[in-house]
Every structure is written in C-alpha cells, then in structure tokens.
Amino acid sequence: MTRPSIFEFAGGEQAFLALAAAHHRRCLLDPVLNHPFSRGTHPEHVRRLAGYWGEVFGGPGGCSGTGDDHSAMLRLHAGNGMEDDLGKRFLDCFLGAIDDAGLPGDPDLRAALRAYMTWAVREVLSYSPHDARVPTGLPVPRWSWDGLEGGR
Numbered sequence: 001m002t003r004p005s006i007f008e009f010a011g012g013e014q015a016f017l018a019l020a021a022a023h024h025r026r027c028l029l030d031p032v033l034n035h036p037f038s039r040g041t042h043p044e045h046v047r048r049l050a051g052y053w054g055e056v057f058g059g060p061g062g063c064s065g066t067g068d069d070h071s072a073m074l075r076l077h078a079g080n081g082m083e084d085d086l087g088k089r090f091l092d093c094f095l096g097a098i099d100d101a102g103l104p105g106d107p108d109l110r111a112a113l114r115a116y117m118t119w120a121v122r123e124v125l126s127y128s129p130h131d132a133r134v135p136t137g138l139p140v141p142r143w144s145w146d147g148l149e150g151g152r
Contacts, residue, residue, distance in 0.1 A: 003145060005058025006112055010103050013054060020050035022100035026093035033089050055140045056116065069140055087121040108145065116143040 003009075010016065024046050027033040055061050094117045098110065120141075127134055142149040 006109065006143065006145065007054050007057040007059035009106070009109055010057065010113075013050070013059065015101065015103055016054040016057075016059065017047065017050040018101035019097055019103060020046045020053060022097035023094055024049070026097050026100070027090070030089055030093060032086060033093065052140065056143050057112075058142070058144070061140070069138060087125050091117050091121050112143065112145055112147075115147060119143075119148060 007016070010019075051059075091114075095114060098113055103109065103113075126132075
C-alpha cells in the first residue's frame with residue numbers, strides 16, 4: 001500500500017489554506033514577527049503561502065509555473081539581518097498554526113511538518129546577512145515522509 005503524500009494526508013488544498021491563514025494570524029499577533037508585515041503584504045499572501053507549502057508537501061505544482069519558485073521566496077526574506085530568535089518565533093507560530101488549522105494529530109505528520117519548517121527556517125536565516133545573494137532558479141523543495149527529496 002502506497003502512503004499518500006503529506007499534502008493529501010493533511011487534507012489537501014483546504015488544509016494548507018487553513019494552515020497558512022492560521023500561521024499568518026499568529027505572526028501578526030507576535031510582537032517581533034509582525035514587524036515585516038508593517039509595510040503590508042501581497043493581497044494574495046495567504047493563498048500564495050498555502051500554494052507554496054502545498055507544493056512542498058506533494059500537492060499541485062502551481063507555484064513553480066508562476067515565478068513563485070524557491071528563489072523568489074528566499075529573495076523576499078534575504079538581506080534583512082534577521083536574528084535567530086525570529087526563526088524560533090516563526091517555527092513556534094507554525095507549530096501552533098497546525099493545531100489552529102485542525103490538521104490531523106498524527107505524530108508522523110506533525111514530525112514531518114516540524115522537520116520541514118525547521119529546515120526551511122535554517123535556510124531562510126542563512127540568507128539573512130545584508131550582503132546575501134540568492135541564486136536564481138531554485139526549484140520549490142519537495143518534502144516527503146522521509147524528509148527533503150533530492151537533498152540540498
């Protein structure tokens with residue numbers, strides 16, 4: 001029996017839309033994380049975030065074809081001189097948002113989501129120095145039950 005993708009197991013598009021909305025709400029409530037949003041966000045921020053995460057976890061590849069590849073996501077966050085505390089806060093908001101969004105309580109699912117976001121936060125923080133340069137054309141990473149596919 002083949003195990004469904006994390007995207008399917010979590011509940012598909014609606015689950016990732018709920019996760020992105022819950023995460024966004026938590027970030028806005030955090031006194032440190034809300035600062036980047038003070039200049040406003042793209043009107044489709046939550047939907048785009050849900051699409052990105054959905055693609056990461058095995059959902060449809062809608063982001064890659066729209067210019068919202070991994071390089072574009074990293075460029076949004078690069079060069080901001082972010083502190084490590086920001087990464088911990090972001091991860092904590094994500095983990096809380098999993099419950100807020102009503103995703104399944106399955107321990108393997110929770111572990112996979114945590115592992116991805118821990119990896120993703122570390123990668124984003126690696127581009128936080130003011131002189132950081134993000135390579136072009138990085139594909140959206142794919143995360144399976146076994147972790148990052150294809151390594152990086």
